[in-house]
Amino acid sequence: MNRRSALAALAFAAAFSVPTAGAAQTVEEFYTGNTVELYIGYTVGGGYDLYARALARYMGKYIPGNPTVVPVNMDGAGSLRMTNWLYEAAPQDGTVFGTFARAAPFDPLFGNADATFDALKFNYIGSANNEVSICAALARSGIETFDDLKEKELIIGGTGDTADTVQFPKVLNAVFGTKMRIINGYPGGNDVVMAMERNEVDGRCGWSYTSVKSGSAEWLANGDLNMLMQLSTTKHPEIPEVPLVMDLVQNEEDRKLLNLVFARQTLGRPYAAPPNVPADRVEALRSAFMATMADPEFLAETAALELEITPVDGAAIQALVEEVYKSDPAVIERLNGILQ
Template identity: 60%
Template sequence: MTRMRCAAATTMLVTIAAGTPVVAQEKVVSLYVGYTAGGGYDVYGRIVARYMGAHLPGNPTIVVQNMPGAGSVRLANWLYSVAPKDGTAFGIVARGVAFDTLLGLPGASYDATKFNWIGSANNEVSVCVAWHTSGITSFEQTKEKEMIVGGTGGSADTDQFPKVFNGVLGTKYKMVVGYPGGNDINLAMERGEVQGRCGWSWSSVKSTQPEWLRSKKINVLVQLSLEKHPDLPDVPLIMDLAQTPLQKGVFQLVFARQVLGRPFLAPPGMPADRVANLRKAFADTMQDKELLAEAERAKLEITPVSGEALQKVVADAYAMPPEIIKKTAELLKD
């Protein structure tokens, strides 16, 4: 036993001396989810956690921890300032987190361009839906009739998208904010507290509430992305509703986040080799046959976007024309 311990210690010293990333020695890596359990971000986080460890050096166990708050801004702040920078902690946050500091939203104390973006599980299309008892069946009706929707706070799509619609298109969305996660908004719809949800990922709708679609419990009003989803050919696309160059520019900035889909990110200041390890492992995980089979069974869309591509989307957003950024920031102020 003593000889085995000595051999193990010697191996560890040799490995460290060889410069192998810390990720290779760690047996536990923490993946933090910026929302409560049961919602779309949590579902994607957990499926990635089940398979990604096998693609990291040393095959560590990935443990999922939920850290909800302010539409996942709480987690983003923690990853930026507190989390270890050795590759043992990364997270999945709201796609809007990347744009909060750009738009001057309160509570965000990070520079999104300095995060190490690891990758996204899909290029997302979101939707606005109305509960079947609301009497609202089209997006045009929301310009004439108030519609109460639930929000999770901060950079969440559920809070930001209705504000943009009200400011740009004159809709009459009224928000009830502070729900811990999307699943809580769904329960609120069932209880009659709110009439709908705006900024709900279509992939999440299909995977978590297929019965609502089958039984027509919800009406899909509009799709929110730069391009239409093939599932929704007859649902209007928000980009087609812009009537001026300024309106189109605002929509382009706001909905650029959809490319980020379900974004995974790591703290800034990490050694380049450890960032590369996480990005490669994530990319390999997105091709893992077992993950793809489980995702198909769960009706989860897997249309991955690389970490490098996410990094570019964020950088490009911060380079948008100042007048577009200013107008968008004004719309999103409380």
């Protein structure tokens, strides 16, 4: 090889050495001095917001490089606005992840044309809890039991077409003949609670029991709130006297439908990163999330807020979402008809 050829070879090697070095950047090197933004699909003060802000305060110390984790609220359409943004426009480098409605991953499956994402391509990070929700009515409504809902109309607040607060009562109306009228469009769960205080609505269905305990415990203590039904696949151990929706099912077709609807409760309040985030950074976020779930200071803070911690890891959430997408098409079609 002559001198000119040797120089050309060296120049060629140098030209391709920079990308190789960049690709070899470690997770710790990437996150050192960086900021991670945690987007919350709801307004300040509700359950999703409380969980996410507590997580943000502690998670950074478990991510290699110890980046600062900053919570950012982006509410709208029951968290669908943020979910679409997370999929379509958020940086795909591991500096952004978000929390959205547990129903959101299934919106495309259930026929929501406004859901412009592929839920199977998100990188699920974890959830701080699996969830039991309730239907509840203020005592002033005169509704004391679930059977009363079949005889008397209950006006309830909803937080968007994709939210539990809208989808769950629609399903119950269709399956059990209940008479819940939904006033839709509140930005978040906390806004529904304020609407109840202002006498705009008299109840809420698809209300996380953890949020009831953390934000409206005085209503329970004073007898101002009647819990009518538990909405999940299993009962919450603290409220065995409140009937479970699955125990009232009369036929196998309805059971399949309700299993499909309430499978999302296992997701609790899920966290996910956008598609295409490097696998080592996804794993770092997942590991940091689960480590935070065992952090003594985090647990003390969430206990003080009456927030239950029963963590679900990201891989389990990913598997559950994939399993739901394999559901019987006939059951999915029936559900789509109910939710329209």
